[in-house]
Amino acid sequence: MSGPKAMLASQKIDLERIHFLLVDDNVQSLDIMSQVVAGFGVRSIVKCTSAAEARATLLKNTMDFLLTDAQMPGESGYDLTHWVRHEGPETNRYMPIVVVTGHTPRSHVMRARDCGAHFVVAKPLTPKVLLERIFWTAQDDRKYIECDEYCGPDRRFQRLGPPVGTEGRRSDDLSGALGDPAEPNMSQDDINALMKPAKVAL
Amino acid sequence: MSQVRKFKVHSRLSRLALGRGGVTVVEALQQASAALEEIRPPCIAMVDECLAEIDQRFGPMAPNRANEPLADLYSLSSCIIDVSGALPNSGMDQAANALCELVDLTISSERVGWVAFDVHIRALHLLRSHGASLSEERRRAVISGLREVVVKRFGPVEAA
Numbered sequence: 133m134s135g136p137k138a139m140l141a142s143q144k145i146d147l148e149r150i151h152f153l154l155v156d157d158n159v160q161s162l163d164i165m166s167q168v169v170a171g172f173g174v175r176s177i178v179k180c181t182s183a184a185e186a187r188a189t190l191l192k193n194t195m196d197f198l199l200t201d202a203q204m205p206g207e208s209g210y211d212l213t214h215w216v217r218h219e220g221p222e223t224n225r226y227m228p229i230v231v232v233t234g235h236t237p238r239s240h241v242m243r244a245r246d247c248g249a250h251f252v253v254a255k256p257l258t259p260k261v262l263l264e265r266i267f268w269t270a271q272d273d274r275k276y277i278e279c280d281e282y283c284g285p286d287r288r289f290q291r292l293g294p295p296v297g298t299e300g301r302r303s304d305d306l307s308g309a310l311g312d313p314a315e316p317n318m319s320q321d322d323i324n325a326l327m328k329p330a331k332v333a334l
Numbered sequence: 335m336s337q338v339r340k341f342k343v344h345s346r347l348s349r350l351a352l353g354r355g356g357v358t359v360v361e362a363l364q365q366a367s368a369a370l371e372e373i374r375p376p377c378i379a380m381v382d383e384c385l386a387e388i389d390q391r392f393g394p395m396a397p398n399r400a401n402e403p404l405a406d407l408y409s410l411s412s413c414i415i416d417v418s419g420a421l422p423n424s425g426m427d428q429a430a431n432a433l434c435e436l437v438d439l440t441i442s443s444e445r446v447g448w449v450a451f452d453v454h455i456r457a458l459h460l461l462r463s464h465g466a467s468l469s470e471e472r473r474r475a476v477i478s479g480l481r482e483v484v485v486k487r488f489g490p491v492e493a494a
Contacts, residue, residue, distance in 0.1 A: 139359055146356025150347055160380050161372050161416035173357050196346045203412065208428025234415030234427075245404040256419030256427050259366035263359065270351040276343050280336035333360040 139267045147266070151176040151194065154210065155186045156201035156232075161255070165199055165232075168259050172266070183207035187215060194223040197266070202233035202244060202252075209233075210247045217248035217283035225283070226276055229268040230258060248284025370419070373383040375421030383409045385458060394452050404446070408437040414458070424465030429457045432480040439488045450483050 152174050156162040162179050169177055178195070183204060189195070196217065200209035208230050215222060231244040234255040244252045250272060251265045274285040278283040357365070388410050389395070391402045414430040433454040440446055457476055465473060 138388055141358065141360045143359050143491055144354065144356045145351055145359060145362060146353055147351055148356065149350050156416075158413055158416050160377055161413075164370065164377070164419065165418065167369040167373055168366045170363045171369035226345070228345055234412045235431060235438070235478075237435070237438070255415050256417070258419060259363050259370070263366070266347075266351070267359075271345045272348075273342075275340045278339040278341075286340075317356070317424075 139264050142265075145172070145267065147172050147264070148175045149176075150196045151172055151178070153178050153180065153186060153189060154194040154200075155180045155183065155198070155204070155212065157204040158201070158220045161201065161257075164257055168257060168262055169199070171259065172263060183209070183212040183215075186212055188221075190216065190220055195227060197269075198224075198227055198229045200229065201260075202231050202240060203235070208254050210243050213244070213249050213250075213284075214247040228272070229284075230262075230265055230269065240314055242261045245281065245287055248282065250285055357390045367462065374420045377473055377488065379418040381414055381421065381426065382460065384414045385462060388455055388458070393455055394448075399448070400446075403426065404437050404441050408434055408441075409443060411455075421462070421466065424475075425461045425468075426465060428477045429454065429480060430463050432484060433458070436484050436487075439484065443488065445487075447487055450487055453483050454480055 147169075152169050154162060154165045154177060159181065165180065166177055166179055170174045178189055178193070180189060183200075184207060186198075186200070198213075200212055202209040213229050213231060216227070216229065229249045230251045230253055231249045232255055233240055233244070236252065236254045241252050249285065250269050251278060253261055253265055272285065276284065277286050336479065354494040356362075392399050392407050396402070410431040415427050415434070418424070418427040418430060433451075436450055436454060457480055461468075461473070461476065468476075
């Protein structure tokens with residue numbers, strides 16, 4: 133799995149035919165999202181001020197990208213994301229989702245990740261950060277994981293290996309036994325003796 | 335454990351966005367910034383409306399602030415963050431973020447301390463009036479002062 137490539141100034145991006153769904157209960161904030169996305173060249177933008185309105189839109193239309201505020205009264209952007217991933221129509225279930233939020237304690241970021249969002253973007257929204265996340269999402273080669281508890285992009289995008297003492301569940305996880313020490317670690321003197329040959333008197 | 339399915343999804347975004355057409359990143363960013371400029375005045379007006387409502391309901395002179403729901407203060411400061419991009423380099427977003435943090439911790443701990451709120455509200459006013467003209471160092475000092483108020487009251491706060 134490779135990480136996202138850097139966005140170059142000369143890189144071209146074509147969002148003209150991409151259908152964007154924007155959701156925020158704050159109308160002014162929704163306008164900011166919409167202006168930024170329109171500036172990127174997007175022609176098809178649907179704006180909703182609640183998760184319920186967004187759900188109704190998603191039931192009738194196929195969208196390509198969901199940008200939703202996290203904290204909305206009643207049903208939050210996290211709930212909407214969870215609904216899309218678990219109960220949304222098949223045509224929209226695996227769409228890229230970016231959650232935007234003004235307040236980003238670690239617990240909120242984890243919540244967004246665990247409900248199946250691709251990325252979290254901190255407000256205030258800036259064109260550069262949003263375009264970068266769209267760009268990353270377009271190149272994202274993470275597999276989707278679908279099970280009762282979770283549906284969304286693979287959350288394990290950092291290669292830290294399986295938890296210590298377990299075999300790991302990925303087909304390409306290395307065996308837990310591989311790399312186990314066969315004998316005690318070498319002392320620094322042993323290492324020096326190997327790596328730093330010294331002149332000896334004959 | 336439930337059945338786990340792993341699969342690749344080739345989104346329309348991936349197929350269409352990174353082809354040869356479209357605009358360059360520089361052009362896209364310039365167009366977006368120009369589009370944002372058009373809605374700057376209403377965004378600034380919203381910051382001022384939120385600040386006025388915070389003063390009226392939660393400020394030091396608000397007669398009934400102890401009975402006002404703190405969740406509303408969270409919403410107001412969150413709203414300031416939403417539109418504070420219209421006031422770049424003012425520190426408003428960070429001060430409003432610190433206020434959100436304070437409200438969040440206050441609600442979960444049920445320990446209301448109005449002095450800490452007053453400090454945050456005064457900082458918001460200071461940054462609204464002079465934030466953009468302050469040096470980066472002084473602006474940072476104001477924000478770190480707010481963080482210290484929160485830490486002093488509730489201990490170290492989890493970072494994203």
